[in-house]
Amino acid sequence: VEFRGLQARLVGAEGRGIATILDMAHLTRLECALSSAGLMRQAVAQAQHHASHRAAFQRRLIDQPIMRNVIADMALESEAAMWLSLRAAAALDGAERDPHEAALNRVITPVAKYWICKRAPMLVAEALECHGGNGFIEDHMMARLYREAPLNGVWEGAGNVICLDIIRALSRTPEAGRAVRTEIDQASGFDPALDRLAASLAERIGQPHGLEQSARQFAEDLALALSASLLIRFAPAQIAQAYCRSRLGPARGAAFGTLDADSDFDAIVQRSHIG
Numbered sequence: 001v002e003f004r005g006l007q008a009r010l011v012g013a014e015g016r017g018i019a020t021i022l023d024m025a026h027l028t029r030l031e032c033a034l035s036s037a038g039l040m041r042q043a044v045a046q047a048q049h050h051a052s053h054r055a056a057f058q059r060r061l062i063d064q065p066i067m068r069n070v071i072a073d074m075a076l077e078s079e080a081a082m083w084l085s086l087r088a089a090a091a092l093d094g095a096e097r098d099p100h101e102a103a104l105n106r107v108i109t110p111v112a113k114y115w116i117c118k119r120a121p122m123l124v125a126e127a128l129e130c131h132g133g134n135g136f137i138e139d140h141m142m143a144r145l146y147r148e149a150p151l152n153g154v155w156e157g158a159g160n161v162i163c164l165d166i167i168r169a170l171s172r173t174p175e176a177g178r179a180v181r182t183e184i185d186q187a188s189g190f191d192p193a194l195d196r197l198a199a200s201l202a203e204r205i206g207q208p209h210g211l212e213q214s215a216r217q218f219a220e221d222l223a224l225a226l227s228a229s230l231l232i233r234f235a236p237a238q239i240a241q242a243y244c245r246s247r248l249g250p251a252r253g254a255a256f257g258t259l260d261a262d263s264d265f266d267a268i269v270q271r272s273h274i275g
Contacts, residue, residue, distance in 0.1 A: 025156050026109060030088055032152035033112040036120040037081040039152075043127035043145050044078045045274050047071060050131050061130070062269070070126065070257035072265045075272035076243050077123055077256070081116045083230040084223065087183075088112040103179035106169045108226065114162040115223030117153035124149040126256045163215035166222070170208040177205040180222065187229035190240070193248035194228045201225055224248060238264035239271065 012020030048071050051061035061067045088108045094101030128135040128142040135142035153159060170177045184198045201221055204211060211218050224247050231240040242263040246252060251260060259265070 027092075028156045029113040029162070030085070030092060030109050032155055033081075033085040033088060033109070033116045036116045036149070036152045037078070037085040039145055039149055040074075040078040040081050040116075040120050040123050043124045043142070043149075044071070044074045044272060046141055046145070047074065047127035047130040048269070048272060049274070066257065067130070068265050068269060069259050069263075070130065071272070072242070072263065072268040073246065073256040073259050074123055074126060075268050076239065076246065076259075077119060078272070079235065079239060080227040080231060080243060080247075081119065083234060084108075084112045084227045085116060087226070087230055099175070100179050100182070103173060103175035104183060106173055106176045107166060107180050107222070108183075110157075110162045110165050110169070111219055111222045111226065113152075113156070114159055114166070114219045118159065120152065121146075121149040123256065159216065163219045164212065166219050167208050167211050167215055170205055177208070180226070181205060184225045184229045187232035190232045191228065191244040191248065194225060194232070194244055197221060197225050197228075197248055236267065236271065238267040242268060 048062065051067055051071055054061045056064070062071060088105070088111075091101045091105035091108055095105045096102070124142070124145050128146050131140070131142055134140060136146075137143060157165065170180075181198070181202055184194075184201065188195055188198065204218060204221075228240070228244050228248060231243050242259060245260050245263070246258065251258075253259075
């Protein structure tokens with residue numbers, strides 16, 4: 001597109017246009033993560049409300065063990081997304097006065113953007129399925145959420161771009177790697193799987209060069225470790241334990257509704273309940 005004779009105002013220093021726009025993009029990447037976390041929360045709320053009022057075989061859907069597992073699993077994912085995105089926001093807020101927060105901000109924002117925006121469409125699709133065919137009707141809330149969910153994964157850098165940016169940040173800013181390790185290590189000792197993942201990440205963070213081919217796995221592991229650390233420190237123990245078992249352990253399921261039978265479903269569902 002060419003604009004002829006258009007009046008313009010210089011934003012930033014002349015010749016520094018790319019650097020200036022990247023500062024803006026960093027902010028909007030955080031907004032993508034936050035809005036996707038919000039979409040996930042709305043989807044869980046819609047599914048939980050429907051399951052609490054819809055009955056089948058003389059029992060509410062929410063009281064059916066398999067549906068309760070699905071709702072609880074989605075609630076865990078939504079809560080983890082909330083904590084990760086808000087921790088990224090806190091790092092941004094503290095970046096000007098705290099070197100640790102500034103270093104963490106450089107990595108946690110693209111990590112949150114990548115992972116939450118990837119998980120949102122999957123969760124929304126599962127929540128839509130909880131409604132049956134009604135959820136797919138165009139004027140239903142779930143259809144609107146389903147249409148909206150993939151967008152944030154595309155805006156301000158699709159998945160590959162974001163993952164490469166994470167590696168670039170760690171390569172150029174050693175302080176960022178130390179900040180991420182410190183953040184994860186604040187929850188050390190709670191879960192053996194998290195401790196193992198933290199050790200693996202520490203090794204990879206120390207040698208970020210050569211990670212391009214496995215950049216997505218690296219970004220995913222960072223997101224899971226950061227989320228687990230946050231839940232361990234700030235959420236009830238039942239929530240953190242269920243998250244670590246289902247996301248970090250060997251029994252990790254690909255679909256929602258695969259939580260371990262020993263999970264405290266009542267505590268998870270009740271915490272997610274609105275109203």
